[in-house]
Amino acid sequence: xxxxxxxxxxxxxxxxxxxxxxxxxxxxxxxxxxxxxxxxxxxxxxxxxxxxxxxxxxxxxxxxxxxxxxxxxxxxxxxxxxxxxxxxxxxxxxxxxxxxxxxxxxxxxxxxxxxxxxxxxxxxxxxxxxxxxxxxxxxxxxxxxxxxxxxxxxxxxxxxxxxxxxxxxxxxxxxxxxxxxxxxxxxxxxxxxxxxxxxxxxxxxxxxxxxxxxxxxxxxxxxxxxxxxxxxxxxx
Numbered sequence: 001x002x003x004x005x006x007x008x009x010x011x012x013x014x015x016x017x018x019x020x021x022x023x024x025x026x027x028x029x030x031x032x033x034x035x036x037x038x039x040x041x042x043x044x045x046x047x048x049x050x051x052x053x054x055x056x057x058x059x060x061x062x063x064x065x066x067x068x069x070x071x072x073x074x075x076x077x078x079x080x081x082x083x084x085x086x087x088x089x090x091x092x093x094x095x096x097x098x099x100x101x102x103x104x105x106x107x108x109x110x111x112x113x114x115x116x117x118x119x120x121x122x123x124x125x126x127x128x129x130x131x132x133x134x135x136x137x138x139x140x141x142x143x144x145x146x147x148x149x150x151x152x153x154x155x156x157x158x159x160x161x162x163x164x165x166x167x168x169x170x171x172x173x174x175x176x177x178x179x180x181x182x183x184x185x186x187x188x189x190x191x192x193x194x195x196x197x198x199x200x201x202x203x204x205x206x207x208x209x210x211x212x213x214x215x216x217x218x219x220x221x222x223x224x225x226x227x228x229x230x231x232x233x234x235x236x
Contacts, residue, residue, distance in 0.1 A: 024080065024081060024082050024083060024119065024120070025079075025080050025082070025083050025086050025117065025118075025119050025176075026077055026078060026079040026080065026117070026118050026119065027077065027078050027086075027115065027116070027117055027118075028075060028076070028077040028078075028115060028116050028117075028118060029075065029076045029077070029112055029114075029115045030070065030072035030074075030075050030112070030113040030114050030115070031072060031073070031074050031075065031076060031110040031111065031112055031113060032071045032072055032073050032074075032110060032111045032113055033073045033074045033109060033110040034109060034110060034111070035108070035109040035110075036074075036109075038105060038108065038109040039061075039074075039105075039106065039109040039110055040061075040230075040231065041105070042102055042105035042106055042109060043059065043061065043102075043231070043233060044233075045101075045102070045105075046098055046099070046101075046102035047059065047233040047235070049096075049098035050098065051092055051093065051096040051098040051099055052098065052235060053235060054092060055085075055088070055089045055092055055093075055235060056080070056081055056085055056235055057078055057079060057080050057081075057085070057089060057234075057235055058078070058079045058232065058233070058234040058235070059076065059077070059078045059079075059232070059233045059234075060076070060077050060078075060079070060229065060231075060232045060233075061074060061075070061076050061229075061230040061231050061232075062074060062075045062076075062077075062138070062227040062228065062229050062230060063075075063227060063228050063230050064225060064226070064227050065137075065194075065225075065226040065227060065228055066225060066226040067223070067225040067226075067227075068223065068225070070113065071113055072113040072114075074110070074230070075227065114179060114180070114181050115179065116175055116177060116178050116179055116181055117175075117176050117177035118173050118174060118175050118176060118177075118186065119173065119174050119176055120171065120173055120174075121148075121152060121171075121172045121173060121174050121185075123152050123155065123156055123171065123172040124159075124169070124170060124171040124172070125159035125160070125162065125168070125169065125170040125171070127167075127168065127169045127170065128169050130167040130168055130169045130190075130191065130192075131169050131190055131191070131192065132192060133192040133193070134229065134231075134232060135228065135229050135230075136190050136191060136192055136193075136228075136229050137190070137191055137192070137193050137194045137196075137197045137226070137227070137228055137229075138188060138189065138190045138197075138226070138227045138228075138229070139188070139189040139190075139197060139224070139225070139226055140186060140187075140188055140223070140224075140225050140226075140227065141186065141187040141188075141189075141221060141223070141224050142175075142182070142183035142185075142186055142221070142222045142223040142224075143183060143184070143185045143186070143187060143219050143220065143221050143222065144182060144183050144184050144185075144219065144220045144222060145184045145185045145218060145219045146218045146219070147218040148174070148184075148185070150214075150215075150218055151185070151215050151218055151219055152172060154211050154214040154215050155172055155187065155211065155215075157207055157210075157211070158205065158207040158208065158211040160207075161205070161206045161207035162200065162205055162206075162207070163200055163204070163205075166196075166199065166200045167191060167192070167196050168189050168190065168191045168196065168197060168200070169189070169190045169191070170187070170188065170189045170190070171187075171188050172185060172186070172187055172188075173185065173186040173187075173188065182222050183222050183223070194226070
């Protein structure tokens with residue numbers, strides 16, 4: 001039986017959109033923001049800096065609309081086109097006054113609740129063109145999977161059977177370093193707005209019943225949250 005953990009909302013600003021579709025590795029931070037305008041100003045200033053302009057990456061800030069009892073108000077995720085690119089970013093930031101200034105402002109405007117590392121599985125519904133708005137809505141479902149291959153195959157069948165006029169982009173991501181958080185995978189659904197995202201309920205999805213039966217013994221759902229995209233910064 002699937003079960004929900006009231007304490008866990010994974011740290012993903014996680015998108016499978018044009019901004020991050022080429023990402024090979026990413027870091028996500030669930031944060032409790034006390035001064036949103038200061039945080040945005042710090043992000044704007046850092047991403048305009050010489051250091052940031054030398055690092056191919058995409059950063060996405062999202063705001064939680066519904067995330068249970070987590071204290072996180074926002075999520076910040078940074079996507080890199082390669083693991084080598086992430087290593088290079090770490091080195092450049094370690095030697096950068098721009099980065100030190102950003103960390104000071106980031107810490108003054110927010111507190112980090114948790115952070116994780118994640119990567120794409122490459123398994124999607126092949127509908128990235130459905131996202132045409134920069135301020136898209138998302139549903140993030142964190143799952144603990146014991147048989148990835150079997151789960152992935154069943155999930156692919158599920159999204160393949162979804163209504164063709166449902167303008168939703170969907171994908172499966174693997175959590176490679178969860179820290180003390182729970183979950184091995186993340187299922188992401190995205191649409192231009194919540195009206196579209198929620199226009200098709202699980203009861204309307206033709207493959208949902210068989211999917212649930214198939215994955216019942218190999219997966220457990222730990223969180224189901226809703227988020228809005230606030231802003232994207234990219235240098236790719």
